[in-house]
Amino acid sequence: xxxxxxxxxxxxxxxxxxxxxxxxxxxxxxxxxxxxxxxxxxxxxxxxxxxxxxxxxxxxxxxxxxxxxxxxxxxxxxxxxxxxxxxxxxxxxxxxxxxxxxxxxxxxxxxxxxxxxxxxxxxxxxxxxxxxxxxxxxxxxxxxxxxxxxxxxxxxxxxxxxxxxxxx
Amino acid sequence: xxxxxxxxxxxxxxxxxxxxxxxxxxxxxxxxxxxxxxxxxxxxxxxxxxxxxxxxxxxxxxxxxxxxxxxxxxxxxxxxxxxxxxxxxxxxxxxxxxxxxxxxxxxxxxxxxxxxxxxxxxxxxxxxxxxxxxxxxxxxxxxxxxxxxxxxxxxxxxxxxxxxxxxxxxxxxxxxxxxxxxxxxxxxxxxxxxxxxxxxxxxxxxxxxxxxxxxxxxxxxxxxxxxxxxxxxxxxxxxxxxxxxxxxxxxxxxxxxxxxxxxxxxxxxxxxxxxxxxxxxxxxxxxxxxxxxxxxxxxxxxxxxxxxxxxxxxxxxxxxxxxxxxxxxxxxxxxxxxxxxxx
Numbered sequence: 001x002x003x004x005x006x007x008x009x010x011x012x013x014x015x016x017x018x019x020x021x022x023x024x025x026x027x028x029x030x031x032x033x034x035x036x037x038x039x040x041x042x043x044x045x046x047x048x049x050x051x052x053x054x055x056x057x058x059x060x061x062x063x064x065x066x067x068x069x070x071x072x073x074x075x076x077x078x079x080x081x082x083x084x085x086x087x088x089x090x091x092x093x094x095x096x097x098x099x100x101x102x103x104x105x106x107x108x109x110x111x112x113x114x115x116x117x118x119x120x121x122x123x124x125x126x127x128x129x130x131x132x133x134x135x136x137x138x139x140x141x142x143x144x145x146x147x148x149x150x151x152x153x154x155x156x157x158x159x160x161x162x163x164x165x166x167x168x
Numbered sequence: 169x170x171x172x173x174x175x176x177x178x179x180x181x182x183x184x185x186x187x188x189x190x191x192x193x194x195x196x197x198x199x200x201x202x203x204x205x206x207x208x209x210x211x212x213x214x215x216x217x218x219x220x221x222x223x224x225x226x227x228x229x230x231x232x233x234x235x236x237x238x239x240x241x242x243x244x245x246x247x248x249x250x251x252x253x254x255x256x257x258x259x260x261x262x263x264x265x266x267x268x269x270x271x272x273x274x275x276x277x278x279x280x281x282x283x284x285x286x287x288x289x290x291x292x293x294x295x296x297x298x299x300x301x302x303x304x305x306x307x308x309x310x311x312x313x314x315x316x317x318x319x320x321x322x323x324x325x326x327x328x329x330x331x332x333x334x335x336x337x338x339x340x341x342x343x344x345x346x347x348x349x350x351x352x353x354x355x356x357x358x359x360x361x362x363x364x365x366x367x368x369x370x371x372x373x374x375x376x377x378x379x380x381x382x383x384x385x386x387x388x389x390x391x392x393x394x395x396x397x398x399x400x401x402x403x404x405x406x407x408x409x410x411x412x413x414x415x416x417x418x419x420x421x422x423x424x425x426x427x428x429x430x431x432x433x434x435x436x437x438x439x440x441x442x443x444x445x446x447x448x449x450x451x452x453x454x455x456x457x458x459x460x461x462x463x464x465x466x467x468x469x470x471x472x473x474x475x476x477x478x479x480x481x482x483x484x485x486x487x488x489x490x491x492x493x494x495x496x497x498x499x500x501x502x503x504x505x506x507x508x509x510x511x
Binding site: 027029030033036052053056057059060063064065068069071072075076128129 | 240291298302
């Protein structure tokens with residue numbers, strides 16, 4: 001049993017560690033890099049659940065595309081100690097209370113759920129491309145298409161907002 | 169047990185061959201440049217200058233290693249490491265040959281044929297961008313940063329068109345596994361004949377992804393000193409330059425296996441040779457194709473001038489992506505028509 005859980009344990013430790021380092025790092029660029037590492041470890045969890053397609057897409061989209069844009073923006077902004085906005089004690093106290101309450105809610109939810117069953121990985125085909133494609137374009141075709149229209153609308157909206165006004 | 173030994177041998181061989189070919193690509197590059205410019209090229213180290221890559225390697229190792237005082241030390245070292253690692257990782261899913269029969273069991277000459285092979289390559293390529301970005305940022309130098317930003321925006325832009333040009337191929341073959349795609353191109357049924365537009369789009373994007381001329385703006389000497397590796401010296405610089413040659417080799421191998429039939433060659437069944445000999449012959453022919461594309465990369469480098477940055481972005485977003493979308497549409501219609509959906 002221990003042997004079976006060993007990859008999961010290593011991955012879980014690494015994800016928790018990197019997630020903590022995202023918050024604890026002093027430099028914003030380091031935070032982003034730890035976040036990328038965290039995405040990799042979460043991708044590893046997908047692999048353990050035999051969802052290879054999800055793993056590949058997760059790495060390409062999140063680690064490969066979105067985080068590159070994050071890093072890009074951070075490099076341009078060039079955050080450093082002198083330019084760091086100074087927070088008053090009131091803001092710090094408010095932030096602590098809000099975050100603490102959120103933690104409390106989450107802990108209580110976890111304790112209330114009772115027994116969590118381990119994920120069933122008995123069917124080997126679940127996460128592969130062929131099965132996923134048939135599910136998405138068969139059983140879930142309407143939600144899938146609606147989501148893509150929503151994304152398209154958001155994209156057009158972003159282009160409209162970002163567009164330079166040539167007249168006026 | 170035998171399975172593990174065969175795979176281990178394959179991994180080591182692929183790794184060493186990638187490094188060897190990359191090293192000799194630097195020599196080939198200089199010789200081809202010399203040939204195209206009517207010069208002799210390197211001819212001092214060994215006969216015909218054949219030991220030149222070794223001399224270059226020794227020189228790189230012997231140079232003084234400098235890390236700038238204001239650089240982020242950890243990330244400064246991490247940059248070239250990521251670059252080198254991602255360059256070596258993609259060789260895993262490429263089918264270098266058909267199957268070899270050892271003691272009655274068949275072993276494919278491919279390290280692993282995962283069913284998401286193409287996506288794996290895209291994943292690794294998208295991670296490669298970090299090598300440049302981290303290196304450029306950690307150098308704490310404005311030219312490095314500008315070079316890194318140029319490189320990453322270029323790579324992100326062309327990754328899109330590259331992905332779309334592959335989608336058309338995937339729609340036609342119906343699989344994401346590279347081994348399967350190569351198997352389908354038996355004899356002369358090469359994908360380049362049915363996907364000519366996709367092939368042109370893919371090879372242009374491959375040039376851009378490898379930062380090769382005419383897309384080598386990230387290291388444009390006249391504007392940016394050395395680009396993202398301005399501050400690098402010694403073997404760290406060597407790794408950046410070397411990774412570019414490995415990438416070129418791997419790109420050529422991917423182009424050869426996706427569009428030019430991989431290890432397949434015409435009249436393969438008529439030769440009547442034993443299976444293992446045919447496999448070896450196929451592998452040799454595959455390497456012939458790969459060398460041709462490496463030569464093509466160099467030929468283009470010493471023929472075409474560099475794009476301007478706005479031209480680069482214009483080509484990427486306004487030409488390549490619409491063409492790729494058109495190609496997807498066209499392929500979809502043809503595939504449906506062949507399946508008899510319009511009758």
